[in-house]
Amino acid sequence: xxxxxxxxxxELVLEQLAALNALPLNQYGxxxxxxxxxxFAADVDEPEVGRVHDFTVPGYQPQEGDQRDxxxxxxxxxxxxxxxxPTVVYYHGxxxxxxxxxxxxxxxxxxxxxxxxxxxxxxYRLAPEDPFPAxxxxxxxxxxxxxxxxxxxxxxxxxxxxxxSAGGNLSAAVCQMARDRREEADRRDPAMPIPDIDRQVLxxxxxxxxxxxxxxxxxxxxYFLVEEDMLWFFDCYFGSDLHQKNPYAFPLEGDxxxxxxxxxxxxxxxxxxxxxxxxxxxxxxxxxxxEHRNYDDVIHGFIxxxxxxxxxxxxxxxxxxxxxxxxxxxxxYD
Numbered sequence: 297x298x299x300x301x302x303x304x305x306x307e308l309v310l311e312q313l314a315a316l317n318a319l320p321l322n323q324y325g326x327x328x329x330x331x332x333x334x335x336f337a338a339d340v341d342e343p344e345v346g347r348v349h350d351f352t353v354p355g356y357q358p359q360e361g362d363q364r365d366x367x368x369x370x371x372x373x374x375x376x377x378x379x380x381x382p383t384v385v386y387y388h389g390x391x392x393x394x395x396x397x398x399x400x401x402x403x404x405x406x407x408x409x410x411x412x413x414x415x416x417x418x419x420y421r422l423a424p425e426d427p428f429p430a431x432x433x434x435x436x437x438x439x440x441x442x443x444x445x446x447x448x449x450x451x452x453x454x455x456x457x458x459x460x461s462a463g464g465n466l467s468a469a470v471c472q473m474a475r476d477r478r479e480e481a482d483r484r485d486p487a488m489p490i491p492d493i494d495r496q497v498l499x500x501x502x503x504x505x506x507x508x509x510x511x512x513x514x515x516x517x518x519y520f521l522v523e524e525d526m527l528w529f530f531d532c533y534f535g536s537d538l539h540q541k542n543p544y545a546f547p548l549e550g551d552x553x554x555x556x557x558x559x560x561x562x563x564x565x566x567x568x569x570x571x572x573x574x575x576x577x578x579x580x581x582x583x584x585x586x587e588h589r590n591y592d593d594v595i596h597g598f599i600x601x602x603x604x605x606x607x608x609x610x611x612x613x614x615x616x617x618x619x620x621x622x623x624x625x626x627x628x629y630d
Contacts, residue, residue: 519565
C-alpha cells in the first residue's frame with residue numbers, strides 16, 4: 297500500500313513546502329488558510345476547454361417553502377459545441393474549511409478534456425462559518441439540479457459525482473442521501489427531488505471518524521496533510537462528536553447497499569489511505585461494483601498537482617486512469 301520511498305517529484309514538492317514553513321495551516325485561521333491555499337492556484341496555465349460558465353443553482357430545500365441560499369457552481373463543457381455529454385458533479389477538497397472553484401479549476405479542466413464530459417464544480421459552504429450539514433446540503437442540491445436540468449449543462453442525462461478528500465466524503469454522502477430519499481419518496485413524497493447517480497468517484501476520501509488506522513499513524517507528519525490540521529478540520533466542520541455515527545458526516549458508518557458503482561483512489565503516503573480502502577472493501581461487500589486504485593508513492597492532495605509550479609507525472613497518470621474509468625462507465629469510446 298505504501299512504497300518504500302516517495303516519488304522523487306513528490307520529495308521536491310515537500311521540500312518546497314518545508315521551505316515556505318506553511319504548515320500547519322490552522323496557524324493562520326480559516327480565512328488566512330484560504331488565502332494561502334488560493335496562492336497555490338494563482339498564475340497557473342489552464343488547459344482550454346470548450347466553455348466555462350459560472351452560475352448558481354437553487355439551494356437545498358429541506359421541506360416545502362424552506363430553501364437555502366443559491367449555490368455557486370462552475371460548468372466546464374468539452375470542446376465539441378452543440379453536442380451533449382455525460383456530466384460529472386465535482387466537489388473540491390480542503391477539509392471542509394478551505395478550497396474553492398479556483399483551487400480545483402485545473403483539475404476540473406483536465407477531467408473535462410480527457411474524459412470528454414461536462415464538469416460542474418460546486419462552491420459549497422465552508423466551515424467553521426457553516427458547519428455540517430451545510431456542505432452536504434449544497435452538494436445534494438447541485439446534484440439534484442444537474443439531474444433535473446441536464447439541458448442547462450449540455451448533459452445527456454448520465455451523471456456521476458466525484459470529489460477529493462472532503463469532496464470524496466461529500467460524493468459518498470450525496471449517493472447515500474439520494475438512495476435514502478428514493479426510499480422515502482416511495483413511501484411519502486414522489487415529487488421529492490432525487491438525483492439518479494450512475495457512478496461515484498472518491499479520491500482519497502475522508503469517510504471515517506476513526507483516527508487509529510495504520511495509515512494515520514504512518515503518515516500523520518511530514519507528508520503535507522498533517523495531524524494537527526486534520527483535527528482542526530474535524531473541529532471546524534463537525535463541532536460535536538454526536539455526528540460521528542451520522543453516515544452523511546462519516547459515510548463509512550452508513551449502509552452501502554443499493555449505491556452506484558464506485559471508483560476509489562488512495563495514496564500510499566496519506567493518513568486517509570486506509571479509510572479509503574475500507575470504504576472500497578465495504579462497497580464490494582455490499583455487492584456494489586467498485587474499482588480501487590492505490591498510487592503508492594504519492595501524498596494526499598496529489599491529484600491537483602497538474603501544472604507548474606507544482607506538477608506531478610503521477611497526478612497526470614491518475615487523472616488519465618480516472619477519465620478512462622469514467623468513459624467505460626458512461627459507455628464513451630473515442
